Amino acid sequence: MKKVICLIAGVTFGSTCAQAGGFIQSSHSAAAAGVADAFAATASDASAVIYNPAGIAWLPGISITGGINLYYRDSSVKIPGGIAPNEGTEPTSGHIFATWAPLDSRWGAGFGFAPLYSINNDWSSTAFAGATKLTVDHASFDGVYAVSSSLAIAAGLDWYLTRADFSQVPNSFKKNNFATFGGHASLMWKPAPAWSLGLTYRSGAKVKLSGSANQELAIKLPDELTVAVARDFADVWRFETDVKWTRWSTLKDMNVTGATPQSNPLNLRDTITAMAGLTWTWRPDSQFRFGYAYDQGANKSAGYNPIIADQDGHRITLGMGGEMADMHMDLAYNYTYYTKKTATGLNAGTYRDRKQAFVFSVSKTFD
Template sequence: MRKHVGAGLLSFTAIATAFTAGEALAGGFALREQSAYYQGMSFAGYGTTGPSISSMFWNPATLTGAGAGWTFEAHNSVIVPTSDVTGTFTPPGGSPLPASSVPAGDIGNDAFVPASYAAYRLNERAVLGVSINAPFGLATKPAQNWAGQFYSRSSKAQSINVAPTLAYEINDMVSVALGLQIQHFAVALKTGVPTVAGFPTAAIEGDDIALGVTAGVTVKPMDGTEIGLGYRSGVFHELDGQIATPAGVNGINARLMTPDMVNLSVKQRVTDTFRIFGTVEWTNWSRLKSPRVTLQANGATVQTLHFNYRDGWFFALGGEYDFNEDLTLRAGIAYELSPVTDDIRSTRLPDNDRLWLSAGASYQVLENLALDLGYTYIHTGDTPINIGPGHQDYNPALGTFIGSADANVNIVSASLRYRWGGPHDRPEANGRGY
């Protein structure tokens, strides 16, 4: 019965994840919100072994910390972004297009992001796991006839990633793991089109399923110290879809490579009740470059999606304190260097560097049942958008858009962690796992 419940919850998460889209919160259009436990520390130390197996998203080798038998975790995040975009559109001289300063309003959409994890301990050394996540997502929707409508109206990206994983503890110091990513990715972009009849919408959409890998290692050089190194590969997608314009509907193709990611995490026990965590993450956003959208009929390019991002970096520091045997408190701070710079920033994704401030707690309800809560406030401040001569999106036939975005985000996460026993119990993996 418990196995059926766990399978049902995993299936529910898969369905919910497939329909999830929110403003990207990990630089570019990636989503970092994969764990309520690590949310409470601004994701510091997420690649080390702990009581939550959600760390397998970043470093699958941490699965060796799972307890006996089955472990199941359901993590859910509610993301409430605010991103107000204002500016002025100026057409070229002699153009019939009207100048406009109509604000976009709040272009960010609230989002629900679920993630599920399950693990089964095969024996004293090996653990089999699977995760279901939405690693990428984006949803921005300004007012229909806002000033920058000819450069963007709405943008949407969705993903669902299923990752079966096998982790193995070589000895008491070193664990390794390897996993497979099975990823569905979908994109839908809309833009205003100037015609003699008005400003209808042109829409591009496409999707694909492709494969990638995930791998990791953890090292415990001494009692109370752990170092984790995790890797998630990029996934190469050949998107099939269509483009709809006032002239008609045509089939299209586009090739897009999601970024790979490397993270290094450290956990250090200071006292029996206090631990500190740190993480450095590198994301290979520069590999996106400028994918072309081509017609299926003849291979002609209909649009170039200019990304040209730089690589992203994320730095996090956090700590947690065992208030008593059942309650653990945690907090963290992080700083993220966005892959989007001033000279390439678009109206679709006015991303910028971010400051993360987080707090959270865990409560051990029963020996095999725990609850986590996490809260994060993300501040980006005023962000310039200057689409004019020299900008990669600039179209001299349309005109310039000069404006700014002011954004911040509130995130609330909660999770349930449940374990039911088996023949290979490991006392160090019970409870908090320290």
């Protein structure tokens, strides 16, 4: 087990990930990925640290979840000169979470690390946009209090580690920032044996990166609010639906200022992501999962900026999990179809995007 944990940690801290559409990341564990991330009212493994830390109250003992994400992307734009591909690559990413909830205490704690925001777009062949890599890794530290057997609350600190590499010929900017902090709060309430409600709020944070020649990149990460409800049926079926609001309108631009500036104005709207997931426990400790999510794109057609190449997306997910070698293994597959968007303005064109992802997680509980 020690070797497995070390391998997972190595993958997590040594890699980043880039989603096909937009900036925000999803699928922070295979159990959540299988139900299209409709997980804030379930939070049944250590990835509760990301989805709803209050769920740690129902994870007695020490729980550890870690794994990897594999992505494939097909993104392009149709312009008068023909079809131009987005040459941004999709590297492997990882996640690791740990929780602690003593049986004889109302208090618990959690820690997690995973990429939370990422861009990896390269439109060099279009002549109107360059290459942009921006990754915001996220470490979460949480404290949890069980108010009663049916209600728990949590609050925590978010630590963001940002890496930026912007290139617009002839100018370039490359810098890291490891000192940005934010906060979050959540609750989970089980008003009846078959019902569970979840609420999670994460505040945005201001990220500032300063490079040579007085170069500076300043961005505002968005606030997020997730509301979730889950219902169990016949002891073997669980249905959950989540709605997440993301405040993208606070991200006004990604301009690099200084001696070698880069102009990246944004025209973003606040978005809603609607998720629904169904879990079938076909035998003890073994599940099949199905999910659907509608991901609303933040970019408006007018003033569309391919630095954040996103469209409205429809995500279909499948997953399964079971006990093996005294651990719980989970595997999920996601396919996202993004509707074409015809942009106007400086970066006019018809943008197309598709994404596939495989997510694998291993969970272990120590009583």
